[in-house]
Amino acid sequence: MKPKVFIGRPVSKEVEAYIAKHCEYRIWDKKEPIPPEVLLEEAKKAEGLLVQKSAITEDFLAQASHLKVISNTAVGYDSFDLEAMEKYGVIGTHTPFVLDETVADLVFALMLSAARRIPELNNYVKQGDWNGETQAEELFGTDVHHTTLGIVGMGRIGEKIARRAVFGFNMKVMYNATTPKPQLEETYGMVYSDLDSLLEQSDFVVLIVPLTASTRKLIGAEQFKRMKSNAILINAARGAVVDEQALIEALQTGEIRGAALDVFEKEPTSPDNPLLKMDQVVVVPHIGSATAKTREAMVMKAAENLVAGVTGGVPENVVKELQGLISGQ
Ligand SMILES: NC(=O)C1=CN([C@@H]2O[C@H](COP(=O)(O)OP(=O)(O)OC[C@H]3O[C@@H](n4cnc5c(N)ncnc54)[C@H](OP(=O)(O)O)[C@@H]3O)[C@@H](O)[C@H]2O)C=CC1
Ligand SMILES: O=CC(=O)O
Helix, strand or coil: CCCEEEECCCCCHHHHHHHHHHCEEEECCCCCCCCHHHHHHHHCCCCEEEECCCCECHHHHHHCCCCCEEEECCCCCCCECHHHHHHHCCEEECCCCCCHHHHHHHHHHHHHHHHCCHHHHHHHHHCCCCCCCCCCHHHCCCCCCCCEEEEECCCHHHHHHHHHHHHHHCCEEEEECCCCCHHHHHHHCCEECCHHHHHHHCCEEEECCCCCCCCCCCECHHHHHHCCCCCEEEECCCHHHECHHHHHHHHHCCCCCEEEECCCCCCCCCCCCHHHHCCCEEECCCCCCCCHHHHHHHHHHHHHHHHHHHCCCCCCCECHHHHHHHHCC
């Protein structure tokens, strides 16, 4: 008998066919996100789940006693209660590597947009404000090339950002991570820095860390005070890595020049969020990995992890905190 799985989001025909070959499955194929109570009811009958950032709590796991694996279609897995998953022996997987270059592209798109004020100037032209006079200084932006970039998080994606910065834009790169990376320093000529010095010296600060207890509100009022007044913050990590209220105040008081945000404390963010009213803030709706090719690769990777987890194989991408569950099998 094939193992029973539930697919908690729409997938392509190819992915569905792959899962169908190995599993008996049910699927949530509506565009809107699956309601938590529907996911729970389905999870009670399944050995494996494929989800996209659905919250997996202790209470959820306690009620879904057949689960062996939960495959997340994202690299970040802050939606997993890792302690509870370990307690219930449920393997969690994610989709690293396949999205790195795409997310690094988006980080650069955000950096360039904020520095050169692309959304503002796009509106200026489209609204008919371009009247042919010599361009006024108020339209000027700031350079990206030959400036200093501080990257907070030097993992898979951080490295791809560093490569673009050094070889594409001649930037000086400083980085912070939990441990220094001497080999990457040699490859990219970048320097490891404590967070405070990185904030003090960078023209652009990119956040690309996982959301954990140690990174929640990593950047708050105290950190904004350290940043240059012409600095631009790019957050492509998770909204909660930044104290959003402190960011609003830092922008209002001119402590930093601007921000470019793919992620927010609460998603979707409220239309009333003051950040959305600020010209010096560029926003996109959490689309770091959102190209058709990369998203398809992520979903196929998630399907492969799911199938391996319910058919007695070893999923390729078990999250590091739960790898003990595999070695203990
Ligand atoms: N906006 C979007 O659409 C996307 C967002 N993301 C987010 O980006 C995150 C990073 O992805 P990825 O590069 O694959 O992850 P990795 O695990 O490869 O890298 C994470 C990096 O963060 C560092 N780090 C962890 N904790 C801290 C800390 N307290 N202070 C400083 N550095 C820290 C790690 O240090 P060390 O190497 O020393 O352990 C590591 O260098 C994801 O977890 C996700 O939240 C990812 C993809 C898309
Ligand atoms: O936010 C996206 C991810 O893959 O993590």
